[in-house]
Amino acid sequence: MEIILAKNHGFCYGVKRAVEMANEAANNDGKSYTLGPIIHNPQVVGRLEDKGVSPVQEVSDIAEGTMIIRSHGVGPAIYEEAEEKGLHVVDATCPHVKKAQQDAKSVINEGMTLVILGEKNHPEVKSINLWANNEGIIIEDEESAQKLQVVEKMGVVVQTTFSQFKFNSIIDILEKKSKNLKVFKTICNATQERQNSAVDLA
Numbered sequence: 117m118e119i120i121l122a123k124n125h126g127f128c129y130g131v132k133r134a135v136e137m138a139n140e141a142a143n144n145d146g147k148s149y150t151l152g153p154i155i156h157n158p159q160v161v162g163r164l165e166d167k168g169v170s171p172v173q174e175v176s177d178i179a180e181g182t183m184i185i186r187s188h189g190v191g192p193a194i195y196e197e198a199e200e201k202g203l204h205v206v207d208a209t210c211p212h213v214k215k216a217q218q219d220a221k222s223v224i225n226e227g228m229t230l231v232i233l234g235e236k237n238h239p240e241v242k243s244i245n246l247w248a249n250n251e252g253i254i255i256e257d258e259e260s261a262q263k264l265q266v267v268e269k270m271g272v273v274v275q276t277t278f279s280q281f282k283f284n285s286i287i288d289i290l291e292k293k294s295k296n297l298k299v300f301k302t303i304c305n306a307t308q309e310r311q312n313s314a315v316d317l318a
């Protein structure tokens with residue numbers, strides 16, 4: 117079988133950074149935990165477990181030690197819970213995801229209707245919405261965009277790995293849904309480069 121590597125492939129900046137931070141935590145004293153697997157790669161998760169970094173589902177699963185937040189990010193309540201428990205927090209939320217979280221928050225603070233383009237059940241999308249009091253309307257296709265009501269002011273934030281092609285066609289529809297449309301194109305560079313490379317290869 118011939119294997120062709122795309123021009124841009126492999127771990128993105130945010131995932132590399134999160135894995136490095138987890139490795140650093142493993143070298144420190146005390147037990148460390150990641151809130152969910154740090155990456156969708158069982159080999160990397162397994163190697164970290166061998167070094168004493170275990171994935172857990174909830175903050176309540178951690179009695180003491182270090183809690184590592186993965187690149188997808190979490191809502192504000194998780195930081196509060198960790199602080200109350202006196203856990204040491206290593207925040208590996210990707211800076212691009214942090215920006216999307218803060219943009220979503222600003223949309224709500226400015227009294228606009230928040231629309232998030234992304235997958236409803238994706239942890240990153242959930243975390244973005246949590247920073248906006250869970251008030252965002254999450255849509256992922258043109259059909260759902262057509263169904264939205266016309267509103268006075270609308271702000272749009274996008275899952276960092278969303279398709280830029282789909283983004284363009286959904287924004288065309290949303291332009292007719294509000295006279296005051298503010299778009300935060302929070303798709304990250306790594307995603308755009310990889311999507312372009314995939315198109316080139318195809």
Ligand code: SF4
Nearest residue numbers: 128130210212276304
């Ligand atoms: S936002 Fe981009 S760089 Fe950051 S973790 Fe997601 S895909 Fe990777």
